[in-house]
Amino acid sequence: MKPRIAHFLLIPELAHSPPNDAAVSAWLDLGFDVDLYAPGGRFDVSRYGPRVRPCVAEYGYRWIVRNLIAARWLDYAAFSGTTEDPMAVAGLLGRVYRRPVVTFADEIKSGSYAGDRSRRWKAWCRAGMRASALTIVNEEERLPLQRAYAGLDPDARMLVYPGCFRQPPTAGDRHALRAARGFPADALLLCYSGVMNHGNGGLWMAEALRACPDLWVWGQIVNLDPLTRGLLERLQGSERLVLERERLSWQDAWASMAAADIGMVVYLQDAPQYRHMGIASNRLCMFLAMGVPVIASRQPSFEFIERYDCGVLADGPEAMAAAVERISQRLPQMRANALTCAREYIRAGERWVKLRDALKEMMR
Structure with a gap:
């Protein structure tokens, strides 16, 4: 069985967005199969081919308690996710199962965009970001924003990938x-x-x-x-x-x-x-x-x-x-x-x- 990656999405509609397309295609290119986790049941990932599967995850304490200890997590070589809610789960799984974690910080939920999740939950999300071996942000100017928001170490590994498809689709008629x-x-x-x-x-x-x-x-x-x-x-x-x-x-x-x-x-x-x-x-x-x-x-x-x-x-x-x-x-x-x-x-x-x-x- 090929090694797999668990990649966590905020919502199913983002499964084919440019940042997630970049993440999935990179993992596939490195020889890993990918399971895409998102709330709300099954969703279409056929565009990626048979090596990518849709899976269900919820971002809340009840789901974590019911699903944190499970044999299936041992099948994964790493956990990655987008911000913000998915990183609470990805980070926790990485710590428990001693796997590397990757944050794709497509959003920085601070200031007036902090959202309505509790301080405790947001602290879990930021802990997941800090547990990451690699953080990807989507704009150079956001590097210090993400570093400060997540509380990353000064030497934390970070790089930039834009909100763009690596290979834009063919233009229509x-x-x-x-x-x-x-x-x-x-x-x-x-x-x-x-x-x-x-x-x-x-x-x-x-x-x-x-x-x-x-x-x-x-x-x-x-x-x-x-x-x-x-x-x-x-x-x-x-x-x-x-x-x-x-x-x-x-x-x-x-x-x-x-x-x-x-x-x-x-x-x-x-x-x-x-x-x-x-x-x-x-x-x-x-x-x-x-x-x-x-x-x-x-x-x-x-x-x-x-x-x-x-x-x-x-x-x-x-x-x-x-x-x-x-x-x-x-x-x-x-x-x-x-x-x-x-x-x-x-x-x-x-x-x-x-x-x-x-x-x-x-x-x-």
């Missing part, structure tokens, strides 16, 4: 994607991807519709509730707004960017991780890796966007019209610059090799 959703073939199309709220720039999107009469907007909005949908459908300019009806898979969402001309990357939240987004942003990595220039909220970690001339940094919704106009006038060049930025700055493929090699060294 631009004309077919647009025709299927009713976009004019020659329309200037802005894409909003992710959760719709104030912190992610919901008002910025509304202002773009209002202020740019020739702009179309594509809302790939996750978990869109009926009230928000109804309000969006009543916005000024809503005749140029198309809301995706079903949640796209991670791979399909990236491939669909062939239809988009501009991407929105807005973070207004005041929690530490949101002030240091950089290449941790999945949507930013998606847009740039697929050749889509962006309009991003201004923060130091996004300054590379202007250096590579692959987008515009904006200070508020009132700047959306000028930003859209600027990109539209230089769209072919900015598209090429976006791909250059992804290749030279994000460097997902290169960083994945370093991740795989660090895991290999840890497992010796």
